Amino acid sequence: MDIAAPERSAADPKAFVRKGDKGEYSLELLVKGAKCVNCLGKIERGVSEIPGIEQARLNLSTGRFIAGWHDKNLDPAKIVQKIIDLGYGAIPFQSDIAQSVSDTEAKKLLIYMTVAGASMMFVMMLVEPVWLAGIFGEMGPGTRTFFHWLAAMIAIPAGAYAGIPFFSSAWKNLKKGHANMDVPISLALILTAALSLWATANFREHTFFEAIVMLEFFLLIGRYLDHKLRQKSRIAAQELLALQAVTANVIQGDGTIKSVKVSEVKEGEIIEILPGDRIPVDGVVIQGVSQGDFSLITGETQAIDIGIDSHLRAGSLNLTGKLLMKATKVADDSFLAQIARLVEAGEQSKSVYVRLADKAAQLYVPVVHGAALLTFIGWLIAGKGFEVAIWNACAVLIITCPCALGLAVPAVQVVASGRLFKNGVLVKSGDALERLANIDYIVFDKTGVLTRGQPNLINRGEISDENLAAAAMLARASRHPLARAIARLAGPGPSIKDAQEVPGFGVEADVDGVKVRMGRAEWVGAQSDNSETEMWYRKGDDMPVRFAFSDTLRDDTIATIAKLKKLGLGIEVLSGDKLGAVETAAKAAGIEKFTAQASPFDKAARLDELNAQGRKTLMVGDGLNDAPALAKALVSIAPGAAADASQSASDMVFSGENLNSVYESIMVSRMAKSRVLENFWFSAFYNLITVPIAIFGFVTPPIAAFAMSMSSVIVSLNALRLYKK
Incomplete structure (x- = not known):
């Protein structure tokens, strides 16, 4: 919002281009300033127009943009410049920078919101005596003008500062020949401030400084809530790679052992792995016997024997014996890194989900501008003069300000998330509840999900x-x-x-x-x-x-599966464990369809298959081997005891021993969807009633701001109904 887009990339993007095994090239960028589905579509379409570009995907939650191509002569600087030309910032993606940008933006939004809220209270203290004097006639023109100037001294600088997110966003889009929702918002703020100053200087009876900060305060509440919910959706791929060992003990040519960064391990080097060590890279055992814990990789609960020629994968745990392993892949090409890329791809495929609020907002800019312009022209034609025409046009811009629309989704999300949190469910993704309300099929992992996960x-x-x-x-x-x-x-x-x-x-x-x-x-x-x-x-x-x-079933597994079936949902088990264990658990839980000994790639492929069939799938899993499938599902849930990577790849996490949290989440999501739709219908009805009233001059800007505020309050109160059982 307020983070300035650089005119050129901070680093040469050629140094960050990655070449794949099949001759493909890819570039990852951090895009700044993209906030909605319109931004996403604009950027993806714009980059796709560059000759040679075969892939262009943006993840709104993380800001990560991936471009792919095969033409070795393609200049990656064109990709960066295209994004900049569209009005956004673009630099090579680095996770620490991405996190820093997100944290900085949240802090600034909170500051803007605090300034707007505090100044609104002070301005209201000044304008309220003027309003009362207008009713009872107990204030002279000089005193009234003095109060107006005091209100201006607070509202103008505070409004200019708190409005930076709207002004900067509108200006960046207008410079590139585009318009977004911040354009009419900025126009309403600027016109109201300018006309109020003019009215004060000319000793007019009415000024509307309070409308400026009031508008900003309610708009910033919705924007801050939306940002915080997006921020909770962390980059799961980072958590996956965190399971990789930080260092590796490489045996040198003279027999000495040197500890090096995992990223520095070369293919063919010999690595010493002691009991308790995590496997740093993929490799094959050349000396020693041991047992390994592969549960995070395969889902297999039993320890696996390791001997000479055994193939080990990064992220697995060596349990009992000392091993010497020959590295067969570098860290970036390891099994763990492949899973991380699958998760990232799944996150990006989810980001194209178009929320109802974004769809409704697409009509906002042209409709509001058109209504305000027609109001202004109509009053001029009616012979009422410039002042009346412009005030009524401002009232239209204010009364149609999309506060209720902007809060329609975030308010419900926050209340629904709060209710689920009290029931031990953490909602991590902003639109997870919307997606969960639409599911028709559930895929369960066995170990740690249907069962307790302990022998x-x-x-x-x-x-x-x-x-x-x-x-x-x-x-x-x-x-x-x-x-x-x-x-x-x-x-x-x-x-x-x-x-x-x-x-x-x-x-x-x-x-x-x-x-x-x-x-x-x-x-x-x-x-x-x-x-x-x-x-x-x-x-x-x-x-x-x-x-x-x-591994016994959770106490409420059978009852929960029965309740989910009553909702008409399809259910299957997809596990990496042995056939006998999976069959026993599935049949005991009352689930007829199950698959055993499925690898992470098998699970991801099964989710792709279900997606191709048109299924809207919920994935519930806890192991590292579930992370790609969790990312590919329409929505995903992981238990609190799950691997960190799986929790990060999931949209929701439930704690405790009760599987009923899954059922509770589905029911709350369906109620939340109903509240969102009710809020949208109310917003539509509100505009249907208030816009004609404003057009015909029956409301002033303060009344318009008050009506807009009340619409926001009603939307929030409706959201609070979710707390009712």
């Missing part, structure tokens, strides 16, 4: 307290997820200090000269059919003790 012992009755306590002492020395589950069940207690983790097998120790082991069945000398997730414990020659685990 639970299911054969406790077969295990004596003595064996549980002994196994727990050994389990506390292990990092294996199943061992941690045993330790958690047994509660706090001692561990065996000299226990040794045997990568790929389990943990063992000597207790009073007796060998104790816990791990794989064959390692401890037990027989298993591998039908369930399990771990075995054995002390010396005693009989092995079996610990069987499963």
Whole structure:
């Protein structure tokens, strides 16, 4: 709004062009000043007109613009210049700069709003005596003019400062031959200020300084709320890449180990990975055995054995043994980076969603300008003079000011978000509720969504307290997820200090000269059919003790799925876990359609397939492997225990153990949609009634400002009805 668009890029964009594996080129830019769907369409269409450009996508929430092409002779500076020519700023995208711009804009909007609100109260204190004197006739012309000048001394400088977001936006668009909603707003403010000063200097009875700051205050409230909701939609790709290790231990030619930034790791280098380390880049194991936690990548809840020639992916966690890995890809080309790009693409595809408020606002500029101009001409023709004609035209501009329209969506969003927040649901994306109200299909991940996401012992009755306590002492020395589950069940207690983790097998120790082991069945000398997730414990020659685990459904999963079905929604399960586990959980929850062992790319492809079928899909997932699908869904929800990247890719996050939060969110979103539509109908009815009254001269600018303010209050009160159960 008030961030000036530079006349040229701050850096040569050629240095920021990225070349892909198939000869394609791409450039990421941070676009400043784009606020609505009209801006988005203008920029995307404008850049697409450049010969050779094949892709032009803008993400309104983050300001990130991506252009793609294959022609190696295309000058990327043309892209930057085209965006500047359209009236916007453009610099190479850097996440820290993007965040800084967003934070700065929010602070300035808050300052503008505070100035407008404070000055409105002071000006009203000055004009109220004048209004009362006009009724009771107790104030002379000199005193009245003195009060007018005092009001002008407050309203003019305060209005000029608080109006910067509108004036700067209108001027930038007018310079480029375009018009937006800020043009008639600015015109109304400037005309009202100029005519009020003229009336004061000529000792007229009426001035309308209060209308200036009143207009700005209510408009800035809506603009600030909208900005804050957009700001909550963080860049999920950043959170994905945050899961990547910061450094890597690279083995040099002389055998020494050097810690380097992950971005500096080269293909073919040998990397040492210790137990507890996160895999820095994609690679293949050349030495060592271990077990890995791949749950964030694959959704598989059970630890995976790692050995020579095992392929590891960035973001996975090494659990038990030391490994040497040969890097097969650099950080920017890793599996994690590919997922990050999928998420970013999904976010951008969502940004083309056209909100009802934007559609209605497209008609505002030509209609209001036309109505004000016809009012002015009509009163001149009627012979009432310039002063009457211009005041009535100002009244039309003010009374049609889109405060109610501007608050119609943000007010409902804030109230609905507040109600959901009290129920443990955080709404992160400004238009998430609008999209959620329209869904007709839900895709659930299994682990951590339908289920609790923690292995639970299911054969406790077969295990004596003595064996549980002994196994727990050994389990506390292990990092294996199943061992941690045993330790958690047994509660706090001692561990065996000299226990040794045997990568790929389990943990063992000597207790009073007796060998104790816990791990794989064959390692401890037990027989298993591998039908369930399990771990075995054995002390010396005693009989092995079996610990069987499963991931149980949330307490309210069955009831929630039943309620969602009553809403007529299609439901399926899409999981990276094993077929048996997925089938058991899906059938227990009452869901007939399910897919198991789905990779992140499989999940994203399934969402693309559903989108192609015309489905309006809600995705509920928690793992890193769900992030691309979350981004591609029309709307997405993640539990509070989800991976940070999945929470960032999602539009909403629910805390606690209740899956019913998903049902509650859908119901609130549908009620919110009804309130938004009611607000739009009211705004239309308000303009239908008040515009003719203003055109025929029955209202003055202050009355017009008061009517406009009341329309905003009514819209806000209607939004507050969402708090009612």
